[in-house]
Amino acid sequence: MKSASKSKADLSAKIAKSIRDQILSGALLADDRLPSEAELADQFSVSRPTVREALKRLAAQSLIRTERGAFGGAFVRHLSYGEAQAQHITTSTLLLSMNAVRFDVACEARFALERACTPLAASRRSKTHLTAMRAELARQALPELSDETFCASDVALHRALVDSAGNPVLSYQLAGAVEAMQPLMNMITFTARSRSRIVDLHTRLVDALEARCPEQADAVLAELQAYTLELGQGVLAARAAREEQGA
Amino acid sequence: MKSASKSKADLSAKIAKSIRDQILSGALLADDRLPSEAELADQFSVSRPTVREALKRLAAQSLIRTERGAFGGAFVRHLSYGEAQAQHITTSTLLLSMNAVRFDVACEARFALERACTPLAASRRSKTHLTAMRAELARQALPELSDETFCASDVALHRALVDSAGNPVLSYQLAGAVEAMQPLMNMITFTARSRSRIVDLHTRLVDALEARCPEQADAVLAELQAYTLELGQGVLAARAAREEQGA
DNA sequence: TCGGTAGAAATGCCAGACAATTAAATGCCT
DNA sequence: AGGCATTTAATTGTCTGGCATTTCTACCGA
Numbered sequence: 001m002k003s004a005s006k007s008k009a010d011l012s013a014k015i016a017k018s019i020r021d022q023i024l025s026g027a028l029l030a031d032d033r034l035p036s037e038a039e040l041a042d043q044f045s046v047s048r049p050t051v052r053e054a055l056k057r058l059a060a061q062s063l064i065r066t067e068r069g070a071f072g073g074a075f076v077r078h079l080s081y082g083e084a085q086a087q088h089i090t091t092s093t094l095l096l097s098m099n100a101v102r103f104d105v106a107c108e109a110r111f112a113l114e115r116a117c118t119p120l121a122a123s124r125r126s127k128t129h130l131t132a133m134r135a136e137l138a139r140q141a142l143p144e145l146s147d148e149t150f151c152a153s154d155v156a157l158h159r160a161l162v163d164s165a166g167n168p169v170l171s172y173q174l175a176g177a178v179e180a181m182q183p184l185m186n187m188i189t190f191t192a193r194s195r196s197r198i199v200d201l202h203t204r205l206v207d208a209l210e211a212r213c214p215e216q217a218d219a220v221l222a223e224l225q226a227y228t229l230e231l232g233q234g235v236l237a238a239r240a241a242r243e244e245q246g247a
Numbered sequence: 248m249k250s251a252s253k254s255k256a257d258l259s260a261k262i263a264k265s266i267r268d269q270i271l272s273g274a275l276l277a278d279d280r281l282p283s284e285a286e287l288a289d290q291f292s293v294s295r296p297t298v299r300e301a302l303k304r305l306a307a308q309s310l311i312r313t314e315r316g317a318f319g320g321a322f323v324r325h326l327s328y329g330e331a332q333a334q335h336i337t338t339s340t341l342l343l344s345m346n347a348v349r350f351d352v353a354c355e356a357r358f359a360l361e362r363a364c365t366p367l368a369a370s371r372r373s374k375t376h377l378t379a380m381r382a383e384l385a386r387q388a389l390p391e392l393s394d395e396t397f398c399a400s401d402v403a404l405h406r407a408l409v410d411s412a413g414n415p416v417l418s419y420q421l422a423g424a425v426e427a428m429q430p431l432m433n434m435i436t437f438t439a440r441s442r443s444r445i446v447d448l449h450t451r452l453v454d455a456l457e458a459r460c461p462e463q464a465d466a467v468l469a470e471l472q473a474y475t476l477e478l479g480q481g482v483l484a485a486r487a488a489r490e491e492q493g494a
Numbered sequence: 495t496c497g498g499t500a501g502a503a504a505t506g507c508c509a510g511a512c513a514a515t516t517a518a519a520t521g522c523c524t
Numbered sequence: 525a526g527g528c529a530t531t532t533a534a535t536t537g538t539c540t541g542g543c544a545t546t547t548c549t550a551c552c553g554a
Contacts, residue, residue, distance in 0.1 A: 010505095010506070010507095011506080011507075012303060012506090012507095013306075016307070023341075024337075024340065024341070024344075026344070030345055036534080036535060036536085037535075037536070038534095038535085046507080046508085047507065047508045047509070048508090048509090049296050049299075049507075049508075049509095050506085050507065050508080052296075052300060052536085052537085053299060053300055053303040053506095053507095054303075056259060056300040056301075056303045056304050056307075057303050057304065057306065057307035058307070059260075059304065060263070060303075060304035060305070060307040060308055061307055061308070061337070061338075063341070066535095066536070066537095067515095067516085067535090067536080068514075068515050068516065068535065068536045068537075069514085069515045069516025069517065069534075069535065069536075070515080070516050070517045070518070070532090070533060070534040070535060071516075071517060071518080071534070071535080072515080072516065072517085072534080072535050072536065073534090073535065073536075074536090078345055079338075079341050079342050079345050079346070080346075081342065081346070084338050084339070084341070084342040087334075087338050088335060088338060088423075090271075090308070091308075091326075091331050091334050091335060091338075092331070092419075092420075093271065094270075094271065094310070094326050094331070095326050095328065095331040095419065096416075097271075097273070098277050098325055098326050099326070099327075099328070101415075101416060105414055105415070105416055106416055108367070108414055108416075108417070109414050109416035109417040109420060110416075112363045112364060112366075112367065112414075112417060113360070113363055113417070113420060115363060116359045116360055116362060116363030117359060119359075120355070120359065167352055167355055167356050167359075168348075168352070169343075169348060169352055169353055169355075169356035169357075169428070170355070170356040170359060170360070172339075172342065173339075173356060173360060173420065173423055173424055176335075176420055177420060181416070257536095257537070258537080258538075259537090259538095283503080283504060283505085284504080284505070285504085293538080293539085294538065294539045294540070295539090295540095296538075296539075296540095297537085297538065297539085299505090299506090300537095313504095313505070313506095314504090314505080314546095314547085315504070315505045315506075315545070315546045315547070316503080316504065316505075316545085316546040316547025316548065317501095317502060317503045317504060317546080317547050317548040317549075318503070318504075318547080318548060318549090319503080319504050319505065319546080319547070319548090320503095320504065320505075321505090
């Protein structure tokens with residue numbers, strides 16, 4: 001029954017699906033070893049290259065890892081938070097870059113998500129997280145910072161804020177918002193924004209977290225959202241005007 | 248410079264990374280055609296099977312699609328919201344199933360995320376979404392419903408709530424929370440929960456959205472969160488006690 | 495003009511072979 | 525008997541070459 005799933009798909013896709021189902025259903029547990037490529041080829045009645053294509057598909061999804069040598073082979077992979085986040089970020093980046101998402105829609109989603117974790121962050125933020133955020137604040141105040149580095153620090157700050165909520169599942173889910181959408185918005189707004197205003201808002205945000213005051217943190221985030229939206233719409237309006245003039 | 252990225256990794260992984268970078272960087276746009284497998288094999292100085300493995304990796308990430316026949320080949324894929332959501336859900340499900348996530352942590356994250364979109368849902372919910380939610384409510388009230396169907400309807404209701412916020416980016420980001428974490432929690436709590444209480448909470452939730460009252464919706468969600476947490480901890484405590492007795 | 499057919503280009507798949515890597519088994523020396 | 529070097533077997537990584545299949549294009553004939 002293994003190989004009879006979808007009749008029209010590629011063989012390697014069918015085999016990959018069959019194995020993936022076994023992993024997702026729990027028939028294969030983390031660190032279990034799959035049969036060797038030759039055995040799988042026999043089981044599915046296909047050639048080894050076809051099996052290999054299927055395994056590469058699974059490897060691309062971080063579902064398996066392979067080891068060479070005797071008693072090597074393909075092993076069901078234990079998906080860590082870090083890897084899951086990396087995948088989530090890749091998918092999010094791709095989605096945004098390919099779908100002409102309106103700036104206001106992205107902005108709204110990103111801040112809605114970040115505001116979801118400020119109450120937790122305010123109540124649970126540790127000294128470590130505060131120190132990390134203060135460090136980013138200090139970097140952002142340096143005037144000689146390149147735009148690129150400033151944006152990276154911006155992301156790092158928000159990332160630290162999310163992590164300070166102390167909920168790894170939440171951190172994972174928000175990775176897409178912070179590390180994919182924030183850079184996208186930075187790319188649009190970095191020419192127009194006032195760094196000092198951003199740093200001021202960030203400082204008040206961290207202050208609010210340190211004071212364990214969720215309302216204030218939320219208010220600052222709302223302000224940051226409004227400012228970002230204003231910047232974005234300004235830049236886009238200017239672009240539209242320029243294009244109209246050019247045409 | 249294409250093939251010189253990481254020296255220790257597999258060739259197919261390096262080639263996949265190289266092409267992926269080109270897509271992510273925008274050098275290859277949606278619906279662009281990649282060189283044929285034979286040409287890629289030449290460019291990277293590898294054999295065709297190796298190129299094919301690389302292409303399968305990219306296909307597994309929905310980065311490319313392939314077409315057979317003359318003037319077929321591999322094309323950069325336009326990633327739709329639906330596909331991105333499917334990937335996000337798969338990754339989330341896997342992450343949760345492999346990491347022994349504490350129930351309270353998952354519960355907290357899931358509700359924090361859902362509560363992030365209730366204000367938007369309350370202000371934007373359309374008749375269509377309300378109708379969909381009411382339909383799920385009606386189904387959930389049927390006593391002959393199987394546990395499985397009840398859970399599916401539960402997910403569908405929350406899904407509709409998220410969608411009613413009218414922000415596709417937000418819907419995408421929340422897909423992991425609703426469609427991966429909700430079923431997980433249902434699997435734990437379904438034996439202990441009172442359907443009538445759930446339906447009551449759901450009804451009040453939809454009522455609040457219909458009345459465009461975000462505060463009330465948020466309050467109901469908080470109540471649902473508390474009830475879910477209580478159920479989960481009850482079930483887990485009972486399990487622990489049973490195991491201790493057994494040992 | 496229309497329809498069918500042959501060709502070309504591409505992916506899908508297979509068979510067999512060799513290289514590289516790694517762990518276990520073996521054997522040798524002390 | 526114990527420890528170290530060597531062999532061996534298992535397995536993945538890669539290549540070569542080929543055939544099957546699909547699909548578009550272009551030509552040719554009625």
